[in-house]
Amino acid sequence: MGNGYQPEETVLSLPPDASASRFRVSGLTGRLPRKWVGALLPVVFVIVWELLSRAGLLAANWFPAPLSIAGTLVELLQGGELFHHIGITVARVVAGFLIGAVLATLLAGIAGSTPLIRELVDPTIQALRNIPSMAWVPLFLLWLGIHESSKIALIAVGVFFPVYLNLLSxxxxxxxxxxxxxHVYRLNKLQLVRRVILPAALPAFLVGLRSGLGLGWMFVVAAEIMGASKGLGFLMIDGQMTGRASVIIASIVLFALFGKLTDLMIERCGNRLLRQRGVGI
Incomplete structure (x- = not known):
């Protein structure tokens, strides 16, 4: 047995392409699966939905087929109103997100670096963040009226709390x-926050930004329900009032699409920034 069969050499002599192809066949390590595997579930869902609709198992007035919803989107695009509604909603989310994120960053930075300030303001903020979004609507309507300022303020409130909470943590x-x-390098408090604390808290901050952006897209629906005449939320309510389920679902799909795109932008920018600092997520 001594000088005969050596299994180790047989394993090491396997062609590298054979090993790679074996992993590609078995699943999700090639370039295509890694990039598109996340789209698999929505695609399967839409196909099954379309088949069930064609088979008459779903009521067309409640669950219109995906092709019918796509036709509604095409009609809105051809009419020129869809781009206007999308632009208004995106502008509201961006404005509210920037205001809420900036205020949350400043307050979390101050509270995180100053125990007295944290003990003073944090309990109140933790109580306020449990207030439902719709509870703010009548107050903002009373204070700011049915104007853009009330809608942007509501979105900013939704963004503020997750950004503050994650950054403070x-x-x-x-x-x-x-x-x-x-302290050894004799940095003052402002320099310590800017050069040491905030960079170290960057991963948590990015999570807060993504969570805040997601809530911003949720709050914009509540904001556009309170008297808006433009935006995707208004389009959705208009579909409800006119009994067009395809318009409602098309609006929901657009909310999901633009929410995912903006989240992806923050994720990509955050990953690039973390890689520059030698951190990965």
Whole structure:
């Protein structure tokens, strides 16, 4: 047995292409699966939905077929009104997101670096964040009227709390050794926050931005329900009032699509920034 069969050499002599192809056949490691596997479930869902609609198992007035919804989108595009509604809604979300995220970043930075401020304001903020979004609507209508300012303020409220909470949590969990290094280099409090604490809390901050953006898209629906005459939320309510389920579902699909696109933008920018700092997510 001594000088005969050596299984180790047989394993090592396998062609590299054979190993790679075996993984590609078995599943999800090639370039195509890694990029498109996330679209598999929605595609299957739409195909099954279309087949059930064609078979008459879904009521057309409640669950119109995907091709019917696509036709509704084409009609809205041809009429020129869809781009206007999309532009209004995106502008509201962007404005509310920027206002809420900036305020949350400033307050979380101050509260995270100053225990007295944190003990003073954090309990109140934690109580306010549990208020449902629709509870703010009558107050903002009373204060700001049925104008863009009330809608943007409501979206900013939705964005504020997750950004604040995640950033504050990230700041409080920064490695104490990093702060000690900052003290060794005699950084003042502002420099310590800007150069040590906030960079270390960056991953948590990015999670907060993505969560806040998601809530911003949710809150824009509530904002556009309260008296808007433009936007995807108005289009959805108009579909409800006129009994057009295809318009309602088309609006929901557009909310999902633009929400995913904006989230993907933050994710890509965040990953690039983290890679520059030697951190990965």
């Amino acid at each position: 990230g700041i409080l969990n920064v490695d104490r050794k990093l702060i000690e290094v900052g």
